[in-house]
Amino acid sequence: MIIAERKPFEEIKNMIAGYKRILVVGCRTCVTICWAGGEKEVGILSSQLRLQSGRNGNELSILEATVERQCEKEMVTQELGDKVQDIEAILSMGCGVGVQTIAEIYEDKPVFPALNTAFVGMPEREGLWIEMCAACGDCFLDRTGGICPVVRCAKGLLNGPCGGTRRGGKCEIDPEKDCAWVLIYRRLEKQGRLDLMRKYYEAKNYRKVKRPGKIEALEA
Amino acid sequence: MAKPFRETLKKKDFIVTAEAGPVKGSNVTNMVEHIELLKDKVDGLNVTDNQSAVMRYPSLGTCLLVKEHGGEPILQITCRDRNRLAIQADLLFAYSRGIDNVLCLTGDSVDVGDHKEAKPVFDLDSVQLIHLVHSLNSGKDMVGNELDGGVDYCIGASATPSADPIEPQLIKFDKKLDAGVDFVQTQAVYDLNELKRFMEHTRKMDGKVKVLAGIVLLVGAKMAMWMNDNVPGIFVPQHFIDEMAEAPKGKGVSRGIEIAGRLVRQIKEERICDGVHIMAIGREERVPDILEAAGI
Amino acid sequence: MGIFLCDCGGSLKNIDFPKISGDLEKLEDVAFIDISHSLCLEEGEKAITSRILSENINRVVIAACSAELREHKFVRLLEELRFNPSLLSLANIREQCSWTCEGDVTEKATELIRMAIGKARLLQPVERKNVPVNREVLVLGGGFAGMKSALELSRLGIRTTIVERKSTLGGKLKEVEGFYGLETSLKQMLDSMITAIEKDNNIEVLTSAEVTRVRGEVGDFDITIGGGRREFSLSFGAIIFATGYRTEILPQDFELKPGGNIISQLDLVEMLRAPEKLKRRPETIGFVLDVCDENSRLPTLSSLNNVLAVREKLGSEVYVFCKNLKVDSEGAEELYREARNRGVVFLKFDEPPQIYREDGRVTIKAKDVLLGEEVVLLCDLLVAEERALPPEGTKGLSSMLNIGTDSQGFYQDENVHLYPAASARKGVLFVGGCRGNLDLGRALTDIASAVMGSYSLLALGEAVVEVEKVRVDPEKCRACLTCIRACPHGAIQLLRVNTEKEVAQISDLACDGCGVCAAVCPAKAINFEGYSDEQILAEVETIGG
């Protein structure tokens, strides 16, 4: 699931400086689940903006809306349709996809991102999300017992580990972080499939990851 | 003119290499001094490639200097700063200027260096780099195109005998040996039992490869502890830290040289491996004292 | 909307009631404003009754004194008048307004009433309904606590099923020798309870069986029980944990291995059962307590009992080394005095004693705090201290039911509202050892309160519930599990409601009405009628004028 985090208020404030009537748009899907851009967060940011507007004189008028999924054109137009006329700027609390979808539909209006889209990940516990997949377009998990070296190894090595691992199997860059390849070693050893780790793997084919990616269904 | 490193590997039974750290700038005078000092005392002079991800005068440039001053350079290449195109181009250029020894490294991550915001490359890793050099040696580039004028590199790899857990390291090291390696220069070694276990493993896998044990000169107790936390792949045991701490004020370096000399002497006498690779980071001028302390 | 103001017999001098009623009458959705002198008395109630019956109003605001005193009276009155009490909004213009300022507070009183009005406008009716509940209770654990609970419940006509891991009932009863001062020996008590259970068709016993899965909420727990051969599911209204405790002899604390002449309380009990079989009668026996775990009551009671049993049956010299003997549980004080009279010597130490074996005998060396000098005792037998630990299955069960355990792994977090036997989840109760209560006396109080707790919950076979007072809107819910993880009472499950996708579902019976879920929900999908966001914000916004 896409995990995002709200930008610091200072950054948001500077973005919308000079605009009076602003529409804050939340999204009910991924960013709700990771507490970044759901209806509640829209309320909180809007409150902050209203508090902010009173303080240095320029009266802001803030409108709030939340789209079912900001990455679907139909859903955006259905939700925002009538709310946009006399709006000067749109502040999207969706992920990067949401911001650009809205920007494409309402090309005459400046659209600003209120979030930093961070990674594809999962909750480790309530309120803490960790990255698990880099969407690298060429999944390698079958050869590592289900632990992704592209994301969880600081250098993304396919023939790991590097020479810099710390005592206790920790990563070179952070004594708290487990070295992905030590984890892979332990799991494959438990499953008796260490041959997978002994195999030499060619350099990665980065063609498969050409940005921006595009996938077309055959039957479409 | 120093003998080619490949011959030395075959002929000599105890090989000594040292490390020359390039300057952070373009004033090469100090480097030239170190080269002059060491070129006849060691069988090969490694030149680090932005060591610990700290930007410095390029390894390739320093190797040319070593060559010009009659030393035998060993080019170090990391996969952090260049992608596969740049690395192949550098290797062609270096060979054309007479540099035919290369140490293939993965390289430290940018997080430990002084440009932490840089985009790390890591297009290849050290094992893939060794395969790449082999394809160049066979007259083809990485994707199989014929080369107008090939290369013939003597290939080196590194290893970390004091890693814990050690098994994953050995699996990776075996992949390097399978790819074909002429010499090995290990990370800093302080516990000779670990080195012995490592050598046992290596001898089983590949009889002919020459292994040089890495010796990092200790300068002070604080520096040793700092290295344990910040320098990847180095682990100084507590007893050496205590020994350094006991050294009287100002005598830290000489105590460090004594320890290094003891290690080298023991390795040589017990024939644990085929030589040593002395890394006196920032104190290249003291390398001769270490050799002398080791009776070489 | 009907508004009733009460001037508490005219005593609230610093509130100008006519002015307030003058201001508020202008609001078009206000049908009438009555000023009464005593809404809490007969006369007041009659006024409210006549108004409500005559006017067709759909909201009531009462500005009077503290809800703590009057709310339930007003609610009962409205119920009698067939007026849904959830449409009542209160303002406290006495304790929270008139009595806390000298000066005139008419303006503050008006604003407090305006806040109550703002909230009243948004109140929605909440129906009360009877929900069927399963009257059966599951008792986990067949020790003393489990059997006693089942018997007591059966006396009240509640059917129970005992699930016991081992092949026989009894648990700790089989291990402890006797309780001095208790006429019947434990053996007899155990047998009488087992026969009573066998005869009682209200109690079903499943031995060498275990709970493998728990779903559902209080009133309808769907429990899957596995026992080797086959698994089956049963439904229960409540669950009583009586899984007892496990003891562990503390060799590592003594650097000596038990065995030979260092034994546990258990071994001593075996020995005392058949004193004649002993090869050599031990002359002196040493007990050591409080070495590592001072506050566990287990050692005191079992040791005192065993000490007296030893004196009676073996007559050997007994020395007890302890740090500070806890005699706070029932009957412990008498046992201690009895032991003293019987010639048992108690020695108080500060640092733990050194203990080492010497040619078949055990030497205990300790500095006695009272005598002030070192005492060296050579004894034939040392009875080592035992530490009570939660039984093995505790971790699995507590994660299955997502209820917490305390720092030592026993059930029930220390919380004043939950004592003595309740858990954070309604319908889940703990008794005896599994809760850290190791002696029979305390276990009996747990059992009594757990039995009454489950009886009052399930006896009628139905429970009154406020239907969807806290409701999840399936359209908005993203099933992000935040509320499920946050609910302190485990009252929310992920279920496939009538819609096709799984959404959070709050059980009206299990919900304890705290509203934490409504606050944490990132999609604002949970509506808590009576304290919904809109209603709270309506009160907040009144201050803006």
Added chain:
Amino acid sequence: MSMGTDNKIIAFCCEKSAYLAADRAGRMRLYYPDNVRIIRVPCAGRVDALHMLRAFEKGAAGVLVMGCQEGACQHLTGNLRAKERVRYTASLLEEVGMDGARVKMVNLGPDMAQKFVRVVKDMAEKIKER
């Protein structure tokens, strides 16, 4: 902030502790400033950052979230969550350039009338200075 209000304080009071303490304060005729408005909530854990921020939007100068004492919450973690949320709201206020100390978490037992009054007076004092 609409200036019509003379710096009001909103007190979200848990009905099982703080709300009862407020009543008791009244019964003991303990006087405290009259710019406090008490809002009854089932548990301090019910109060959301949104409610607190809206209070400031509507001109409140201070917000108090008053819950049971730690370990005595009938809903176990209600008051602990409230504490976290107050800390979060304070950071939100700081981001906007307002003083985070304007929102405060208070733990009370149902009989702590004196503490209730003391806390209210402290907050009233604090908001007068700014």
